[in-house]
Amino acid sequence: MESVAGHIDGAPRPSGAITFDRSLKGLTGIAVKGFLLSLITFGIYRFWYITNLRRYFWSRTTVDGSPGEYTGTGKELFLGFLVALAILVPIYIAIFALSLMSPALAAFGGVLSFVILYLLGQYAIYRGRRYRASRTLWRGIRLGQDGSAWAYAGMAAGWSLLTVVTLGLAFPFMRASLERYRIRHTLIGTARMDSTARGTQLLPYWLVFYGVVLLPLLAAAAYFLVAAGFKIPTDLMVAKPGKPGDFIMNPTYAGTPVATALTVLGFIGPVGVIAALLLIPFYRARETRLFMNAASLGSVTLSSTLRARQFYWPYIVYFLSILGFFLVIVLVFLGLGLLIGLGGGREPGGFSAVHALLLFTTLAAYLGAGLLFAVLYVRIIQARLWAAVAESTQVHGTEALAQIVASSRAPASGLNEGLADALDVGGALQIGF
Amino acid sequence: MQPITATGACFDGVSARPYPVTIRVTDRFEVRGEGVFHDWNLLDLRAADAAAPLMRVGPVGSLIRVEFTDATLAAVLPLRCPDLARRESEEGGTLRLVLWSIAAGVSVILVALFGVPLLAGVLAPMVPDAVEERLGAAVEGQIVDILGKPPLCTEAAGKAALDRLVAKLVAGRGLPGSVSVTVRRHKMANALTLPGARVIMLSDVLVKSETPDEFAAILAHELGHVATRDPTRSLIQSSGTAFLLSLVFGDLTGSTIIVAAGQAIVSAGYSRDAERRADAYAVDTLNAAGGNGAALASILERIAKDGDSETGAFLRSHPFTRERAASIRERAGPEAAGRRIIAEADWVALKGICPGLPAAKPSESKPSESKPKPPGPRRERKAPDEPVDL
Numbered sequence: 064m065e066s067v068a069g070h071i072d073g074a075p076r077p078s079g080a081i082t083f084d085r086s087l088k089g090l091t092g093i094a095v096k097g098f099l100l101s102l103i104t105f106g107i108y109r110f111w112y113i114t115n116l117r118r119y120f121w122s123r124t125t126v127d128g129s130p131g132e133y134t135g136t137g138k139e140l141f142l143g144f145l146v147a148l149a150i151l152v153p154i155y156i157a158i159f160a161l162s163l164m165s166p167a168l169a170a171f172g173g174v175l176s177f178v179i180l181y182l183l184g185q186y187a188i189y190r191g192r193r194y195r196a197s198r199t200l201w202r203g204i205r206l207g208q209d210g211s212a213w214a215y216a217g218m219a220a221g222w223s224l225l226t227v228v229t230l231g232l233a234f235p236f237m238r239a240s241l242e243r244y245r246i247r248h249t250l251i252g253t254a255r256m257d258s259t260a261r262g263t264q265l266l267p268y269w270l271v272f273y274g275v276v277l278l279p280l281l282a283a284a285a286y287f288l289v290a291a292g293f294k295i296p297t298d299l300m301v302a303k304p305g306k307p308g309d310f311i312m313n314p315t316y317a318g319t320p321v322a323t324a325l326t327v328l329g330f331i332g333p334v335g336v337i338a339a340l341l342l343i344p345f346y347r348a349r350e351t352r353l354f355m356n357a358a359s360l361g362s363v364t365l366s367s368t369l370r371a372r373q374f375y376w377p378y379i380v381y382f383l384s385i386l387g388f389f390l391v392i393v394l395v396f397l398g399l400g401l402l403i404g405l406g407g408g409r410e411p412g413g414f415s416a417v418h419a420l421l422l423f424t425t426l427a428a429y430l431g432a433g434l435l436f437a438v439l440y441v442r443i444i445q446a447r448l449w450a451a452v453a454e455s456t457q458v459h460g461t462e463a464l465a466q467i468v469a470s471s472r473a474p475a476s477g478l479n480e481g482l483a484d485a486l487d488v489g490g491a492l493q494i495g496f
Numbered sequence: 497m498q499p500i501t502a503t504g505a506c507f508d509g510v511s512a513r514p515y516p517v518t519i520r521v522t523d524r525f526e527v528r529g530e531g532v533f534h535d536w537n538l539l540d541l542r543a544a545d546a547a548a549p550l551m552r553v554g555p556v557g558s559l560i561r562v563e564f565t566d567a568t569l570a571a572v573l574p575l576r577c578p579d580l581a582r583r584e585s586e587e588g589g590t591l592r593l594v595l596w597s598i599a600a601g602v603s604v605i606l607v608a609l610f611g612v613p614l615l616a617g618v619l620a621p622m623v624p625d626a627v628e629e630r631l632g633a634a635v636e637g638q639i640v641d642i643l644g645k646p647p648l649c650t651e652a653a654g655k656a657a658l659d660r661l662v663a664k665l666v667a668g669r670g671l672p673g674s675v676s677v678t679v680r681r682h683k684m685a686n687a688l689t690l691p692g693a694r695v696i697m698l699s700d701v702l703v704k705s706e707t708p709d710e711f712a713a714i715l716a717h718e719l720g721h722v723a724t725r726d727p728t729r730s731l732i733q734s735s736g737t738a739f740l741l742s743l744v745f746g747d748l749t750g751s752t753i754i755v756a757a758g759q760a761i762v763s764a765g766y767s768r769d770a771e772r773r774a775d776a777y778a779v780d781t782l783n784a785a786g787g788n789g790a791a792l793a794s795i796l797e798r799i800a801k802d803g804d805s806e807t808g809a810f811l812r813s814h815p816f817t818r819e820r821a822a823s824i825r826e827r828a829g830p831e832a833a834g835r836r837i838i839a840e841a842d843w844v845a846l847k848g849i850c851p852g853l854p855a856a857k858p859s860e861s862k863p864s865e866s867k868p869k870p871p872g873p874r875r876e877r878k879a880p881d882e883p884v885d886l
């Protein structure tokens with residue numbers, strides 16, 4: 064049977080491949096327009112910008128020869144955001160008022176708002192995914208997602224608590240459990256997807272991250288606690304003489320184990336942050352590969368050959384671009400500073416043409432940097448990560464795809480994703496499923 | 497019209513099964529295949545996004561899709577279907593969206609700058625005392641941190657003298673709640689009023705005061721802010737404005753800079769009207785308590801002069817201090833100069849509340865009224881980053 068639509072007269076592609084159009088033609092235009100219009104519309108245009116980006120990425124990704132199609136609109140997202148604001152603002156005010164009225168609650172005000180916002184955030188992530196699924200078409204078949212967003216938020220909260228209690232060891236199990244819930248409630252037409260992702264499969268990669276980043280930090284913190292006799296001395300930090308607001312370590316602790324422990328912590332902290340930045344792409348790549356391999360739709364399975372370096376490369380390129388940009392900026396300002404030093408020395412406080420030029424350059428550099436980073440972020444990070452995940456994935460058993468039948472359920476409401484945006488938890492493009 | 501034919505695949509919107517079809521475009525769009533026949537009006541045809549050479553079309557409002565990669569057909573189709581790229585769901589135009597967004601943003605900014613102060617004035621008297629008390633406790637902690645944790649001055653005799661002075665000033669002035677006045681050791685000549693009738697006098701005011709009436713005048717000025725609930729109103733106002741501004745600018749790069757700048761301008765202090773009201777209250781209070789109301793003018797001028805050397809308070813213009821001093825002297829009346837609010841013994845005790853302060857000048861040696869008016873323009877004593885106005 065001729066199973067691949069575009070292959071009848073087009074260039075043949077291997078059946079079951081997932082491809083992404085790497086030419087990225089037209090993407091820069093979307094990003095520039097999106098950034099500039101978001102700027103002058105106080106950010107309201109971002110809903111239309113996100114929609115344009117999604118339409119672009121969906122339509123440039125083909126599965127078994129047919130591209131995806133995104134049918135969401137900016138208007139839906141914007142209305143959803145307004146409704147979410149109407150829900151969130153009273154909640155914020157209520158938390159604030161509650162902590163003001165009741166002294167007993169005030170101490171827990173921060174914790175309370177964190178818990179409420181965390182639950183709402185997880186809820187919003189799930190609902191946002193539901194919206195995106197219902198706005199995704201492939202071969203005229205609508206995707207969908209069922210399941211309960213509150214159940215998902217509850218699971219996420221429980222697992223997070225367990226992760227904290229186990230000092231981070233439960234983390235991969237949380238990731239796998241939530242992935243299973245998401246995938247098992249994902250539908251293509253009436254066909255339900257399945258995932259066999261297991262925490263134990265993730266554990267080795269997590270342990271690499273854990274051993275390099277978290278364990279030294281935890282050990283240093285434990286050493287500090289032991290040295291301090293399990294209570295943090297209240298007079299450890301004292302005001303710097305002559306500079307109120309600045310704090311230094313109390314000199315009376317110099318030479319004690321507490322001071323040593325603090326020094327060790329101060330050294331391991333920054334090292335840990337750098338190590339974490341270096342290792343996060345590795346873990347994310349391994350996790351994505353595992354999740355892809357674990358997902359299936361009936362007899363249709365996926366296999367991923369995603370390499371960690373495919374995740375590193377975009378970040379390195381992006382980082383180097385930013386570095387280069389700042390080098391240029393520094394040179395420009397050094398030049399201008401020299402001009403001022405030579406010409407404007409006589410009249411202190413005078414506003415010369417050079418000062419105007421400096422002001423203008425600063426503004427231009429600021430705007431230019433924003434625009435450049437927005438474009439580079441979309442083109443380098445988002446597009447390349449997306450391409451890496453898509454192109455390293457292969458669909459097996461594509462014959463069974465023909466059996467997928469459309470569902471009669473109505474598409475989810477646009478209000479689903481508003482909360483995610485209002486809470487700042489939803490990204491425009493979610494890599495993977 | 498020249499017919500164009502090509503091959504492709506059709507998806508019926510019901511199943512994902514591809515049907516191999518032949519496409520024929522004349523003045524209609526015909527799709528034929530095994531068990532498939534469609535005949536669409538070219539005006540109804542819409543194209544979904546796709547990367548060339550693939551093209552994907554279907555009738556408007558339907559899930560039926562025809563995919564093909566024929567270059568000739570892809571080139572001709574847009575010429576024959578005028579609405580091929582039209583998107584019914586995104587009608588309305590970007591320009592209209594941009595204009596409406598700007599109008600909405602400007603309106604929120606106007607509300608933040610003008611509506612919120614009005615609203616705060618209405619809301620402030622409605623805040624229950626218990627809430628204001630808690631608010632004051634929270635703010636006091638923050639302010640003390642900002643000031644670098646200045647220690648409290650609690651010398652017993654001085655505290656007793658201060659309490660007697662406060663009782664004398666408060667008597668019969670109908671202040672809300674119980675007033676708490678504390679003195680903290682700090683090098684800045686300033687005083688702060690917080691919600692919940694909390695007044696913090698910084699010790700340098702004590703040092704700069706040449707007569708007890710000058711110190712009492714500053715204290716009475718702060719009590720004037722207490723009487724009108726200015727701190728609560730200012731708190732409601734600045735948080736409301738900050739909230740609205742962050743709503744508008746919240747999602748832009750560098751938004752924090754804009755929001756912080758806006759907040760600094762709005763919460764730089766109470767309005768001039770609020771200051772004039774507090775001045776009038778202070779003069780009336782001192783006169784009623786048998787003190788010298790005009791002392792407020794002399795201490796304001798002295799602090800302003802000393803503050804001149806420090807970096808500038810450009811948000812307030814220089815003539816404001818002179819204008820305040822003039823209206824204070826006028827309100828106090830000519831006979832005010834001879835009066836003293838408390839006895840010399842109490843004043844000595846009060847100055848001793850912070851042990852080891854720099855010695856203040858003796859109160860008789862330099863009567864404030866004989867002091868020549870400071871020449872030249874004066875700068876408001878307040879730097880823009882000080883938390884609460886004097």
Ligand SMILES: [Zn+2]
Pocket residue numbers: 717721766771774885886
């Ligand atoms: Zn004042």
